[in-house]
Amino acid sequence: xxxxxxxxxxxxxxFANDAKTWRCRASDLAYRVVVGSLAGLGLLILVAPVVIVLxxxxxxxxxxxxxxxxxxxxxxxxxxxxxxxxxxxxxxLNSLMVAVVAMACATALATLASVALARRxxxxxxxxxxxxxxPLILPMLAFGLAALMYFTFLGFRPSLALIMIxxxxxxxxxxxxxxxxxxxxxxxxxxxxxASLGAGWLYTFxxxxxxxxxxxxxxxxxxxxxxxxxxxxVSLFLAGPRSDMLPIxxxxxxxxxxxxxxxxxxxxxxxxxxxLMLVMERLVGLTRRLRD
Amino acid sequence: xxxxxxxxxxLALPLALAYAAFFLVPLVLLIAVSAFDDEKIxxxxxxxxxxxxxxxxxxxxxxxxVKLGCFTVVATALVAYPIALVYLGAGPRWQRxxxxxxxxxxxxxxxxxxxxxxxxxxxxxxxNQAVLWLGLAPAPLRLxxxxxxxxxxxxxxEMPLLLLPLLSVMSRLDPSLRDASxxxxxxxxxxxxxxxxxxxxxxxxxxxxxxxxxSTTAFISQFVIGGNRLVYLPLLIWQxxxxxxxxxxxxxxxxxxxxxxxxxxxxxxxxGRRSRAYAV
Numbered sequence: 001x002x003x004x005x006x007x008x009x010x011x012x013x014x015f016a017n018d019a020k021t022w023r024c025r026a027s028d029l030a031y032r033v034v035v036g037s038l039a040g041l042g043l044l045i046l047v048a049p050v051v052i053v054l055x056x057x058x059x060x061x062x063x064x065x066x067x068x069x070x071x072x073x074x075x076x077x078x079x080x081x082x083x084x085x086x087x088x089x090x091x092x093l094n095s096l097m098v099a100v101v102a103m104a105c106a107t108a109l110a111t112l113a114s115v116a117l118a119r120r121x122x123x124x125x126x127x128x129x130x131x132x133x134x135p136l137i138l139p140m141l142a143f144g145l146a147a148l149m150y151f152t153f154l155g156f157r158p159s160l161a162l163i164m165i166x167x168x169x170x171x172x173x174x175x176x177x178x179x180x181x182x183x184x185x186x187x188x189x190x191x192x193x194x195a196s197l198g199a200g201w202l203y204t205f206x207x208x209x210x211x212x213x214x215x216x217x218x219x220x221x222x223x224x225x226x227x228x229x230x231x232x233x234v235s236l237f238l239a240g241p242r243s244d245m246l247p248i249x250x251x252x253x254x255x256x257x258x259x260x261x262x263x264x265x266x267x268x269x270x271x272x273x274x275x276l277m278l279v280m281e282r283l284v285g286l287t288r289r290l291r292d
Numbered sequence: 293x294x295x296x297x298x299x300x301x302x303l304a305l306p307l308a309l310a311y312a313a314f315f316l317v318p319l320v321l322l323i324a325v326s327a328f329d330d331e332k333i334x335x336x337x338x339x340x341x342x343x344x345x346x347x348x349x350x351x352x353x354x355x356x357x358v359k360l361g362c363f364t365v366v367a368t369a370l371v372a373y374p375i376a377l378v379y380l381g382a383g384p385r386w387q388r389x390x391x392x393x394x395x396x397x398x399x400x401x402x403x404x405x406x407x408x409x410x411x412x413x414x415x416x417x418x419x420n421q422a423v424l425w426l427g428l429a430p431a432p433l434r435l436x437x438x439x440x441x442x443x444x445x446x447x448x449x450e451m452p453l454l455l456l457p458l459l460s461v462m463s464r465l466d467p468s469l470r471d472a473s474x475x476x477x478x479x480x481x482x483x484x485x486x487x488x489x490x491x492x493x494x495x496x497x498x499x500x501x502x503x504x505x506x507s508t509t510a511f512i513s514q515f516v517i518g519g520n521r522l523v524y525l526p527l528l529i530w531q532x533x534x535x536x537x538x539x540x541x542x543x544x545x546x547x548x549x550x551x552x553x554x555x556x557x558x559x560x561x562x563x564g565r566r567s568r569a570y571a572v
Contacts, residue, residue, distance in 0.1 A: 031481055039375045041371055045444075236534075
């Protein structure tokens with residue numbers, strides 16, 4: 001009787017419990033498998049193309065085939081040949097010049113703007129901030145076309161200077177974002193202390209504000225540089241025959257007969273980005289800044 | 293106190309002026325140009341718009357462009373969200389590794405990434421070599437110039453844009469909430485759908501908006517991988533402006549793209565807000 005009661009009471013509960021943990025474990029396993037495999041696939045999709053391009057650039061054959069049948073530096077040799085690749089060199093030089101100027105101007109303008117807009121709430125500052133950030137979400141292609149029409153109506157011919165102006169507009173938001181994030185970490189008490197001790201505005205800016213926000217500015221400048229170097233939609237409309245840009249030239253090399261030098265250019269670009277990224281990581285903690 | 297504040301406010305002026313002169317005025321001009329009937333831009337009228345929007349082909353292109361954006365958003369979110377979950381559960385070393393892997397493609401040129409997908413999806417590409425070697429198909433599959441291929445490529449090209457805002461929100465979540473959920477007997481799935489997902493929704497929505505906006509306007513990727521068999525609005529804009537030199541029509545197409553992207557982004561944002569209301 002007592003035994004039966006014990007069994008009758010406990011056994012179902014015991015079994016139920018067992019079934020429940022089993023189900024728990026199965027669902028736990030399913031969770032791990034589903035999330036793990038999707039994440040694995042995602043990471044593979046992210047990384048594989050970069051690795052594949054690097055390996056392809058060492059191919060000895062005249063067509064693009066993966067895996068390459070051997071290793072050779074012939075495409076890099078051809079790419080660095082000053083005569084046979086002179087067009088690519090000029091395009092790369094143009095892109096570099098535009099990127100440096102666009103970065104410098106965008107950094108200066110956006111840093112000033114972010115100092116002005118920091119900790120300011122109200123309709124106008126919010127509206128201005130939205131305006132400054134809008135190139136990030138607005139179709140850049142539409143802006144590129146608009147800029148082409150605008151400059152044509154003003155009577156300008158395509159030139160590097162016009163591309164620089166176009167790039168400044170579209171890369172400024174990158175600087176604004178990282179610098180504003182640093183500005184929000186600046187303790188206003190520091191500024192008040194500095195002012196109450198008799199420091200002028202400029203002195204306070206140089207000695208208090210700037211040291212705090214410098215890493216944010218540097219990270220933003222780096223992003224602006226990369227964004228300008230990569231820019232297609234604005235360069236597409238503003239580049240002329242005498243102001244060829246690297247991404248546009250690479251597009252041309254992929255279009256007709258696939259030119260394997262594209263792989264070599266890609267290899268060089270990936271290497272440059274890798275080095276710059278490691279340097280910026282060391283200097284300003286780039287990855288953390290991008291995440292936050 | 294009044295004077296330095298005034299001076300500080302004026303520091304935004306240089307950028308504001310630059311934006312007014314080189315961003316707002318050109319966009320207004322774009323609207324103005326679309327309201328001309330002829331290619332020489334002399335006759336004001338809306339015949340161009342009527343012709344553009346009355347053409348069924350235009351609507352097919354608009355629908356295809358929006359569809360491409362939607363497919364890319366879904367495909368990207370499907371693999372990016374699990375990456376964020378793995379990131380959340382990983383130790384600091386793995387977190388740094390994942391972050392590196394996410395940012396490296398972001399910083400490599402879009403043209404390079406597009407080129408990579410030609411190598412992968414081409415007739416002699418990685419996937420076809422594998423398929424033939426495994427004997428899964430008798431002949432190379434056609435992956436370039438198909439919508440599937442384009443969506444797969446755009447998934448990689450746009451994924452960092454979704455992951456960065458998502459990881460940013462995820463890393464600020466309070467881990468004790470997940471522990472509490474598990475401690476109260478919730479399965480991992482339940483914790484995911486009732487705790488983590490609702491709390492990380494702002495990051496997911498922000499990322500999806502960026503992916504939608506970027507994939508619908510990714511001209512080079514669309515053109516090089518999709519070929520000219522798949523026509524999207526950016527191709528139309530490029531053809532009309534730089535090949536045919538019909539600027540009013542190009543302006544109309546550009547404004548259509550602008551409105552489509554704007555509506556799509558607003559829809560994603562509204563969807564995010566609604567699902568948030570349901571989840572809580």
